[in-house]
Amino acid sequence: MIDPGHSRLSIVRQCELASISRSSFYRQPAAESEQTLRLMRLIDEQFLETPWYGSRQMARHLRRNGWCIGRHRVRRLMTRMGLAPIYQHPKTSEPHPRHKIYPYLLRHLTIDRPDHVWCADVTYIPMRRGFLYLVAIMDWASRKVLAWRLSNTMDAEFCVAALEEAIGRFGKPGIFNTDQGSQFTSFAFTNTLRDADIRISMDGRGRWMDNVFIERLWRSLKYECIFLSAFETGSEARAGIGRWIGYYNADRPHSAFDGRTPDEVYAIEKPAVKLAA
Numbered sequence: 001m002i003d004p005g006h007s008r009l010s011i012v013r014q015c016e017l018a019s020i021s022r023s024s025f026y027r028q029p030a031a032e033s034e035q036t037l038r039l040m041r042l043i044d045e046q047f048l049e050t051p052w053y054g055s056r057q058m059a060r061h062l063r064r065n066g067w068c069i070g071r072h073r074v075r076r077l078m079t080r081m082g083l084a085p086i087y088q089h090p091k092t093s094e095p096h097p098r099h100k101i102y103p104y105l106l107r108h109l110t111i112d113r114p115d116h117v118w119c120a121d122v123t124y125i126p127m128r129r130g131f132l133y134l135v136a137i138m139d140w141a142s143r144k145v146l147a148w149r150l151s152n153t154m155d156a157e158f159c160v161a162a163l164e165e166a167i168g169r170f171g172k173p174g175i176f177n178t179d180q181g182s183q184f185t186s187f188a189f190t191n192t193l194r195d196a197d198i199r200i201s202m203d204g205r206g207r208w209m210d211n212v213f214i215e216r217l218w219r220s221l222k223y224e225c226i227f228l229s230a231f232e233t234g235s236e237a238r239a240g241i242g243r244w245i246g247y248y249n250a251d252r253p254h255s256a257f258d259g260r261t262p263d264e265v266y267a268i269e270k271p272a273v274k275l276a277a
Helices: 011-018 022-026 033-049 053-065 071-081 156-169 187-195 210-227 234-250 262-276
Strands: 117-127 130-139 145-151 177-178 199-202
Touching: 011 130, 022 053, 033 053, 033 130, 033 210, 033 234, 053 071, 053 262, 071 156, 117 156, 117 210, 130 210, 130 234, 145 156, 156 187, 187 199, 199 234, 210 234
Parallel strands: 117 177, 177 199
Antiparallel strands: 117 130, 130 145
C-alpha cells in the first residue's frame, strides 16, 4: 500500500491517506520472550472464558495461578492483543480523532439470507515465538468465512486486502458491520466500502455482542486449531489456519442450521434470493 518510490506523494502523505503512522511503516516488530508469549496465551485463553475480565480482574486471576504480575503489565498486554472487556469502561481506547464513526444498523434487523450483511473482526494469534493478527470477513446469515488475512502489525492494509478479496470473489453485501477499531474506521477501509456502494454499520463501543457470530468463530478457531498447534512461523500459521477455515466452511456442521455447513447454507440459500430479485 505504501510506495517509498512514489513520484508525487511522500511517505508521510501516503501514511496519512492510509490512516497509519509513519513509525508503523518503518517499525520492525520485535520478538517477545518465551515467558511473555506464554503469559499472553494464558490471558487469551482466560478471556475466551470470561470476556468481562478487565486488567484488574485478569491480574488477580493470574496471581491466583502463580504469576507475579501487576495490573499495568496485564493492561499493556491486553491492549496489544486487542482485548477489551464487554462492560462499558472509561476511555480505554479512543477512536481515531479524524475517523468517522458510523451508526449500528443491525438492531431489530432480520438477517436470513446470504450477502445481506457481512461482518469483520481482528483477533490475536499466539505462536511459539511471536504472534500475528488475523482478520476475517464473514457472511452473517450463513457464517461462511469469505476471506481472511494475517499480519504482524495492526494496520489497515491487511484488512483492506481481505475485504477486496471477498468482494472480488463473492460480490457485495447490502451492509457491512465491524467494531470501531481504527483499521475499520480508516479512510482506506471505509472508502473501499463506499466505492462498492455498501452501507457501513459499526458496533457500539464495548458491545462485543453486536458482532457475536464472528466472536464465536474466534473461540472455535482458537480452541480447535491455535491452542492445539503452537505454530512456529507465520507460514505454518497461515497453512494451519487455512486448513481449519476450509474445514469450518465445508465440513463443520452448525446446530443452528440443522447440521448443515456454512458452505451449504451459503450455496443453497443465495440462488433463491437472486431468483426473487
